[in-house]
Structures are given as C-alpha cells and as structure tokens.
Amino acid sequence: MGKRKWLRTLLVVAAILLIAVLGTGLVMWRMVRAQPSFYHLVSLPREQMEAAAQSATNKFVTIQNQAARIHAGERAGLRAPPPSAGEKGVSATAPASPDALSVTFTDTELNAFFDKWSNFQNWKEQYQHYVEDPIVILKDGRIILAGKLKDADLIASLHFEPRVTQDGKLDLQLVQVLGGTLPLPESVISGYEGKIVDALHRQLPGWQRSASFDSGGAANHPLICATLAKLCMRMLNHEPAEPVLFLPIFGQKGSVPVRLTQVRIDDGSMTLTVEPLNHDQQTALLEHVKTDEKSLAGVEGR
Numbered sequence: 005m006g007k008r009k010w011l012r013t014l015l016v017v018a019a020i021l022l023i024a025v026l027g028t029g030l031v032m033w034r035m036v037r038a039q040p041s042f043y044h045l046v047s048l049p050r051e052q053m054e055a056a057a058q059s060a061t062n063k064f065v066t067i068q069n070q071a072a073r074i075h076a077g078e079r080a081g082l083r084a085p086p087p088s089a090g091e092k093g094v095s096a097t098a099p100a101s102p103d104a105l106s107v108t109f110t111d112t113e114l115n116a117f118f119d120k121w122s123n124f125q126n127w128k129e130q131y132q133h134y135v136e137d138p139i140v141i142l143k144d145g146r147i148i149l150a151g152k153l154k155d156a157d158l159i160a161s162l163h164f165e166p167r168v169t170q171d172g173k174l175d176l177q178l179v180q181v182l183g184g185t186l187p188l189p190e191s192v193i194s195g196y197e198g199k200i201v202d203a204l205h206r207q208l209p210g211w212q213r214s215a216s217f218d219s220g221g222a223a224n225h226p227l228i229c230a231t232l233a234k235l236c237m238r239m240l241n242h243e244p245a246e247p248v249l250f251l252p253i254f255g256q257k258g259s260v261p262v263r264l265t266q267v268r269i270d271d272g273s274m275t276l277t278v279e280p281l282n283h284d285q286q287t288a289l290l291e292h293v294k295t296d297e298k299s300l301a302g303v304e305g306r
Contacts, residue, residue: 040185042141043150043159046112056116063107064251071260071280074103075221104265104279111142111272121252145269146179158184166267173244174264176235197240204233212294217286223250223261230293231261248289249278261289 048056118140138151141161150161163180181188208230215227223231228250238245250259263285266277281289 039159040150040161040182042143042148043139043161045137045139046115048112048116053116053119056110056113057120060109060113060117063109063113067105067107067251067262067278067280068260070103070105071221071262074280074282103282104277106266106275106277108273108275111140111274114140114142114274142269142274143271147269147274166269168247168264168266169244172247172265174235174247175244176239177242178239201237201240204237208233212296215290215293217290221260221281221283221286223259227290227293228259231289234293246289246292248281249276261286 118138134154135151136154138149141148141150145165147164147166148161149164150159152158153160161182162178163182164176165179166174166176169175211226211230211233213226214224215230216224217227218224231246231248231250235245235248247264249262249264251262252259261281262278263281264276264278266275268275
C-alpha cells in the first residue's frame with residue numbers, strides 16, 4: 005500500500021513538472037513568435053519618404069560644409085565661421101567648441117535615408133538574404149536595430165545605449181537582445197561575435213596600412229573600416245572607443261570624420277552634437293588607427 009501511495013505521489017509530481025515545462029515552453033514560444041510593440045513598419049507615401057531622406061541628407065551636408073569651412077580657415081590661418089542655424093533640426097550653438105553643431109534626426113529620416121542609400125550603394129545585396137525589413141527605432145534612450153530573420157522566421161532586435169563618457173570616449177553598450185519579445189542572453193550571439201571579431205582581426209592590418217586622409221580632409225575607405233573595426237571590437241568587449249563618426253560626402257569619394265561630443269535619444273528622435281576634426285585631430289586619429297592595441301586581443305576568439 006505504501007509503495008502504491010509513493011507511486012501515485014511520484015506520478016502527480018511528474019505530471020505537475022510536465023505541465024510546468026510545457027506551459028513555460030508555450031509561453032516562451034509565444035514570446036519568441038510575438039511581434040514587439042516597438043517594431044512597426046511605417047508605410048508612408050513615396051513623396052514623404054523621399055522628403056525624409058532628403059531632410060537627413062541636408063543635415064549631413066550641413067556638417068560637411070562646416071568641415072570644409074574649418075579646413076579652408078586652417079589653410080588661410082583663420083578660424084572657421086560658425087555654421088548657419090537656419091535649417092530645421094540644426095543648431096549652431098555648441099558649448100564645448102565654436103566649431104561644433106547639434107543635429108537632430110528622427111527615426112523616420114534615418115530609415116528613409118538608409119533605405120535610399122542601401123539601394124543606391126547596393127548594401128541591400130549584403131543583407132537581404134538574411135534579414136528583411138530592417139529598421140532603426142529610437143526609444144527610451146536606446147537605439148534599437150530590428151529586423152525579421154529569414155531563417156528563424158522571427159523578429160530579432162539589438163538594443164544599444166550610447167553615451168559619451170566623462171573622458172570623451174564613446175561607450176556603445178549592447179544592453180539587450182530580444183527574439184520576438186523574449187529577452188535572450190548575450191551568449192546566444194557569442195558565436196556570431198567570434199566570427200565577426202576573427203574577420204576584423206584578419207582585415208585590420210591591411211586597412212591600417214592603407215588608411216589616410218586626402219588634402220581636403222576626407223577619410224578614405226580603409227581608414228573608415230579600421231576605425232569602425234576598432235569601435236566594433238571594443239563594443240563587443242564592453243569597452244569605450246574613440247567617438248568618431250564618418251559622414252558621407254555626397255557626389256564624392258571619402259567621408260567627413262566628426263567627433264561626437266554629446267548624444268541624446270528621445271522617443272522618435274536623436275540629437276548628436278558633433279565637431280568636424282581639424283588637421284591636428286585628424287593626425288591624432290590616424291596615429292591611433294595605425295597603432296595596434298593589446299586590449300583588443302581580449303575579444304579575439306570569443
């Protein structure tokens with residue numbers, strides 16, 4: 005009789021555990037397959053999308069023009085005049101430096117700009133086999149990169165919280181990874197991180213050797229790749245990096261390097277305070293890029 009009672013108790017416990025496992029699995033499956041509330045594709049008329057892309061382009065051009073003024077002033081031995089603040093979304097006020105300016109982008113502008121240039125530059129060819137409908141979301145102080153993974157048939161998102169540290173470095177922290185609405189541990193993407201870092205380490209020496217600026221202060225492709233490779237590796241190692249961004253020069257080769265001094269993200273918009281690099285700052289950046297850093301070895305082979 006005692007054995008039967010023990011057996012019934014065991015069966016009841018096993019049934020409860022089975023129900024708990026199935027219930028948890030069902031909840032997790034629904035969370036993985038669910039569409040996050042922040043992920044919604046905005047379908048705007050073509051004219052509005054083109055206007056949003058052009059608005060972003062105009063703001064990039066404003067920064068580009070300020071960089072040109074700085075280099076012209078240096079050649080003439082003068083300080084560049086302050087940028088015009090007449091354009092919506094651009095402010096010439098900058099407490100840190102008279103050469104800096106603040107630019108506000110909406111996520112609609114960024115997505116329209118990316119969509120336009122991904123087609124124009126054939127970027128879409130590189131990712132469309134793996135991800136569809138990628139978008140940028142600006143929300144709760146975060147930059148969210150989200151898209152539908154074709155193989156897994158789910159919406160994945162990477163959540164970054166960027167900030168400029170007190171010593172002027174860019175700390176681009178990956179704070180959350182979601183599969184649908186289910187938070188995933190960083191170990192889920194660690195295999196991809198290792199492959200990325202290995203590839204960057206193989207390419208970095210060649211980029212470093214060829215990195216340069218032209219006479220107009222534009223960064224060439226190897227310099228951009230080397231700088232962004234170091235930024236990526238430091239981000240994966242949870243370390244701050246040089247706060248340098250590269251903005252396209254429309255109609256020309258190369259990109260304008262700018263130093264990010266402040267970043268603020270509101271719901272639907274991001275304000276960047278940037279300062280085009282002068283000649284001395286460009287020389288320092290080039291030296292930094294061409295120098296091997298032992299700390300980067302910490303992310304190799306992750």
